[in-house]
Amino acid sequence: MKINEILARKRTLSFEVFPPKKAETETEELFATIDELKKFHPDFISVTYGAGGSNARSAVEISGHLKEVGIEPLAHLTGGPSSPEEIDGVAGELKALGVENVLALRGDKPQDFSKEYCKYFPHATDLMKHLQKYGFATGAACYPEGHVESGSLYEDLKNLKKKEECGASFFISQIFYDNSYYYRLVNEARKLGITSPIIPGIMPLVNANNLRRIQAMCGSTVPIELRNMIEVYGQNPAVMREVGINYAVYQITDLIAKGAPGVHLYIMNRAETANEIYARLENCFHELF
Numbered sequence: 001m002k003i004n005e006i007l008a009r010k011r012t013l014s015f016e017v018f019p020p021k022k023a024e025t026e027t028e029e030l031f032a033t034i035d036e037l038k039k040f041h042p043d044f045i046s047v048t049y050g051a052g053g054s055n056a057r058s059a060v061e062i063s064g065h066l067k068e069v070g071i072e073p074l075a076h077l078t079g080g081p082s083s084p085e086e087i088d089g090v091a092g093e094l095k096a097l098g099v100e101n102v103l104a105l106r107g108d109k110p111q112d113f114s115k116e117y118c119k120y121f122p123h124a125t126d127l128m129k130h131l132q133k134y135g136f137a138t139g140a141a142c143y144p145e146g147h148v149e150s151g152s153l154y155e156d157l158k159n160l161k162k163k164e165e166c167g168a169s170f171f172i173s174q175i176f177y178d179n180s181y182y183y184r185l186v187n188e189a190r191k192l193g194i195t196s197p198i199i200p201g202i203m204p205l206v207n208a209n210n211l212r213r214i215q216a217m218c219g220s221t222v223p224i225e226l227r228n229m230i231e232v233y234g235q236n237p238a239v240m241r242e243v244g245i246n247y248a249v250y251q252i253t254d255l256i257a258k259g260a261p262g263v264h265l266y267i268m269n270r271a272e273t274a275n276e277i278y279a280r281l282e283n284c285f286h287e288l289f
């Protein structure tokens with residue numbers, strides 16, 4: 001089923017998984033994780049796609065597996081350096097597997113980025129235009145604190161509007177740890193006439209060592225309260241895990257109270273993270289989703 005149609009009916013619970021590095025040995029582990037996630041009745045599971053299609057084979061296989069086990073896949077697709085023919089190859093395979101939803105992205109830039117790198121698809125919008133012929137429900141990424149390459153949040157929001165004009169019917173946000181950035185994004189997007197649902201993306205910070213990596217990768221601000229807790233509890237992995245889960249639970253309940261259309265959990269392929277969140281929010285997911 002198309003995700004925009006699900007969102008028109010109900011609040012969504014979804015997870016993100018990524019193709020394992022060692023596809024041959026670790027894919028079975030990921031399939032076991034997917035089996036575990038199934039018990040939470042996710043509305044969809046998204047599957048990341050390497051910038052430049054490095055793991056395209058594995059990503060397509062995982063989307064196919066989700067379809068087989070009855071979970072709606074959301075296949076990420078990055079334009080980046082791919083040629084239209086390469087994109088058509090992957091889009092055709094996804095279509096043949098019955099995949100109905102795609103998250104269209106440019107993909108992360110390599111360090112030696114040049115204009116030539118994204119010759120055909122410099123932005124997600126170019127990929128969206130190319131994908132229109134396939135009839136997928138198309139989602140796109142959005143950035144509560146503005147995209148790192150944008151001069152301002154307003155400039156980034158104008159590009160978000162272009163994404164909607166090119167066919168995006170839902171958005172999933174970058175990770176954030178301060179909900180006020182998400183509320184500001186939604187308010188400003190609505191002022192610009194963007195009407196599609198904006199699903200907040202939450203990554204429980206269960207390991208203090210991930211902090212620097214997340215900040216470098218996503219530029220997300222970590223509020224002083226959370227930073228203080230990481231400072232105090234970071235050396236104790238078991239306590240840090242509880243802190244990260246509790247903080248995510250707080251973020252989710254606040255987001256739902258303020259009308260978020262769903263929640264997308266970045267669980268880093270760890271079913272136990274989903275288990276711990278779900279255990280604390282079972283009634284919320286049952287009654288409000």
Ligand code: FAD
Nearest residue numbers: 048049051076105106107108123124141147150156159174
């Ligand atoms: P774009 O939309 O091209 O945006 C990049 C910059 O260009 C922004 O500053 C934007 O304001 C500007 N811009 C956008 N459109 C236009 C336009 N038409 N004209 C001029 N400027 C424009 N990366 C991966 O490699 N694989 C993944 O699977 C993946 N999944 C992700 C999922 C989510 C939910 C999010 C939030 C990010 C994901 N990323 C992924 C990271 C993403 O690829 C990077 O953030 C990348 O730097 C930008 O991707 P984009 O699709 O937002 O690009």
